[in-house]
Amino acid sequence: MLYFLQKNDSNLLRTLMTNHALSGAQVILDCLKREGVDTIFGYPGGSAIPLFDALLDSNIKMVLSRHEQGATHMADGYARATGKVGVVLVTSGPGATNTFTGIYTALMDSSPIVVLAAQTTTPNLGKDAFQECDTSGMTFAAVKHSFLVKNPNDLPRIVKEAFHIARSGRPGPVLIDLPKDVTAGNCTASFSDEIDLPGYKIPTYADPAAVEKAAALLKKATKPLLLVGHGAIISNASRQVKELAEKLNAPVVETLLGLGAFPETHPLSLGMLGMHGTAYAHKAVLECDLIMSIGSRWDDRIVGKIEEFCKGATIIHVDIDPAEEGKILQPDAFLCGDAKLVLEQLLPLVSRLDTDDWVKTCQTYKKRYPLTYPKQGGLRMQHIISTVYELTKGKAIVTTDVGQHQMWVAQFFKADYPRQFISSGGAGTMGFGFPSAIGAAIGISSELKWPICCFAGDGGFQMTEFELSTAAIHKLPIKIFVMDNKYLGMVRQWQDMFYGKRYSSVSMEGNPDFVKLAEAYDIKAFRIKRSADAERVIQKALDYNEGPVLIHCECEEEDNVFPMIPAGAPLTAMMTEPPKGQLEKPTGST
Amino acid sequence: MATFDRNTSAHCLSLLVANRPGVLVRIALVFSRRGYNLDSLVVSPTLNPDFSRMNIVAHGNPEILVQIIKQLEKLVDVIQAKDHTGSNTVEKELALIKVRCKPEQRTEILQLCDHFKAVTIDMTDTSMIIQITGNTDKIDAMKHLLDKFEVVEYIRTGKVIMLRGEDIT
Known part of the structure; x- marks a missing residue:
């Protein structure tokens, strides 16, 4: 017995001390600790209750999101900011399907996350049980790899392999489908550092x-x-x-x-x-x-x-x-x-x-050919971004949503440090910016004193705005810049330039008052309407240190991003300023 | 079956895969994502019970196929994926062909069987089932000759391949 104890096998140690086997859920959490996990992002539900119950006795921090998509983007943001694996825990059925956008986003940008998706019991699989969904089957094309666990004794090996696959080589999302009888059942297998993946190769040095x-x-x-x-x-x-x-x-x-x-x-x-x-x-x-x-x-x-x-x-x-x-x-x-x-x-x-x-x-x-923007007219997103860059001296973590503001942040916030700029590239997922800022803030808060500046358009922000609760509860130092031009700006720009200005479903008429929205969550909020106010208000927002702050920027409505190369066109077709007249529809898809 | 492009050719792939749930779906997805259909697929156990061997025949643009093979190799459960087209292999398929025939037609059919080293594995007053093995062309030829009789059913396995000599496929 002493031999085993010396091996520091906490699973076995607890089994011996308590004289009963550990549940699958307890073993999973022990495995997570062994992988260095300090935080889980998630949302509970029926099938996931054994896991959430075990969490109460664990010192892993649980961040409760307001939607599973939010939790998945948080884990992704956490992973991108820290380089560690982000972990998501959700229930079966809709809980699992709500993570798909986040899983696909992580795959497209090679971001290491592990999604623990609860599942109905194994005898119920394939029988249309309540909240059953073929989670593994539905995610095959969106994961780097996935596992369906049928036997609690496979858990130590599978969790080990999942983390290994997620973080090594070209990183990516790994899903573990966890039937409730597996997490509630007994696991007697001891931890093992062995990995049984004969087909998995990790390139290191080149030929x-x-x-x-x-x-x-x-x-x-x-x-x-x-x-x-x-x-x-x-x-x-x-x-x-x-x-x-x-x-x-x-x-x-x-x-x-x-x-x-x-x-x-x-x-x-x-x-x-x-x-x-x-x-x-x-x-x-x-x-x-x-x-x-x-x-x-x-x-x-x-x-x-x-x-x-x-x-x-x-x-x-x-x-x-x-x-x-x-x-x-x-x-x-x-x-x-x-x-x-x-x-x-x-x-x-x-x-x-x-x-x-x-x-x-x-x-x-x-x-x-410097990057410029018109100084006349209303408030420009470029001006907001440049001011944030100057006031922070470039020392901020920046997350973006998707669209015009994203391109302007990329242009005007001169990123000097790796992992400083976080954005959904390959997938172009609207709704990513704000939850990824929450994940980043949780991941790095103890180490880095930089502010987390989230830039999101009025369209994208509304896709995941309910995570304001999550940011407020944890008092995260996030500066949320809502770049409101009352349009889905990038689509409007294409319709403007290539479709004869026939605006179709791009008006964001019905936007809330974002200041009031933030205040409803007890979050400090500011508004900027004029360029002249930008510096003063942004400085106030940056100085605020009692949690998140939202800055509602009411921007020029019909501004377009330049330079621009139409999709599928050669680089010589670059436009540095608005073209005169109507352009051909682009040949590239997006 | 695939709609064949003029610029495409048949490729014969051999995959060694881990016996894990979902491996076939993952492999099929790599093909379907690029709009490829599989002409045939054979899955078989290997000497090691942890692994299976898959032989896949697929038609398509060779450059895309090179990409597909790399993406197959990238799958965690695929140990090896190789295109054996043009290499020194033995290739075999097996077909069962059910023919409706009168007793007086039997002799001619049996002569055909004799020529193609096919065997009859079922015979009634009005029908027979012929089993033939060989490469794709041989089976196509036999089927073509039998078409003048009344072929009522026809089924064919995929291609199984093995490298000649001591090399492992």
Whole structure:
């Protein structure tokens, strides 16, 4: 017996001390603790009661959301801000289906979350029992992996494997379907650190031959460009990216989710690439003779028309996911591995290139085509964002919702630090911004004293606004900027530019008074109507430290985001200002 | 069945998969997401009871298929996915063909069976079931010749493949 106790097997220890077996639910919570989980986001229900009951005796913090979608985005925001696995706990049926948008959002952006979805009892599976739903079946296409647990004794292994899969390699969401008789039943299996996943491979270092090839290609380049994506942040490769850029003397562009991987205030940074990226980033992409992607997947909003993208330029692609090789573009060298490790392999093989003229050219573009916005007229979202950036000196965690304000935050909040900018990229999930800010605030609150600034449009905010309760209860230091233009601005912009200004279902007529809404939740709120008031009010909101604060920004109603490249068009089709007259409908889907 | 594009070709894939619930659905989803239909599918146990072998025949654009194979390999429960098209393999299918025939037609049918090394596995006054094994073309040819009689039912397994020599498929 002493032998087992020395192995620090708390499960067995408790079994021996209490002389009865632990329930599946207790074992799951013990497993979570072993995985380093300190917080769970969730919502209870019938099938989940054994788990919620066990939670009362556990020191894991339970954050009760107001909707399961909110809980899932919170776990996602927590994961993106901390790099740890976010955990969601929901009941069966509608509880589980409400998480799907969040699961898909996490999959598209490679965010590590584990969703514990309760289920009806195993004998009831497939019999249309109350709140039964084939959760595993319905989520196959939206998860990195999933498990349906049939036997409580499988729990220690499955929870271990779920966390391992969620956080390693290319991270992603993992779902565990937990029938009630499994969580309520006895588990006598002891914890094991063994993982039985013979088909699961985690790339680490790249093939040395590919690294040498990449080094040789870089040596020949005269106009090299680094494209840095989310993968660089996930693998904590920021230092290596900076080292590579400086060693080569190569300019850097970033994807939306790559923002912060390389300091945007660095002289070599050209900001964001993509549909609404900077003009100077696109100029550089059009002229470069080599582009090296580090942890980006050539998203359609980056490359536009594939055949025209970097035509004639050498392509080097660093990605941890072997299935990304050649998915969009055929690279000249594919370095499959963890960005940080691959760059460490590459760094000793490269030296400074003769790129002074190239860097100078890019910096000239930066001066010649700066990001601007009209200073006249009503309150501009760009002005709000710039003011927040200046007043916080860039030291804030920023989360966004989806749409025009998202693009403006990406343009005007110069992210210098990895994990500082949190946004739904691949999925473009409206309703993500606010709950992800709650998750981020809970994840980092004890370590970092930065404010959490959430920017959300009036449309997206209303999709998850009920989480105001969650933010209020936990007194989270979130500054919620509701960027209200009374429109679904991005869709309206497309209808304006490509559909003859035929506005269809984009008016947000019926919006609440967001200040009153916040006050109904006992949340401090401010309103900004004029640009002249922005600095004073934002400073007050930033200084407020007794919990969340909402700032209702009543913005210019029909402002459009520029630069813009129509979907599916080549990068040369970039517009830096509103076009004269009607444009062709875009060929790309979105 | 797939609607074949002129630029597509048949590919024969062999997958080694973990015997876990849902593995077949996950694999099928990778194909269906790219608009691929499977021509045939065989699932069989292997020497190790923890794993199964799947042989899949699918038609389609070769470049997309390369992508599909990578995405199959990415699945946690797939240990290995390989395209064996053009490699040195033995390939076999089996078909059962039920023919309605009068006693005086039997001799000709049996001659056909003899030629194709097919066997009759059921015979009545008015019908017989023929079992034939071989590669796709051979079975197609036999079926074609039997069409002049009255074929009332026809079923075919998917293709099973194995690398020649000592190499493991």
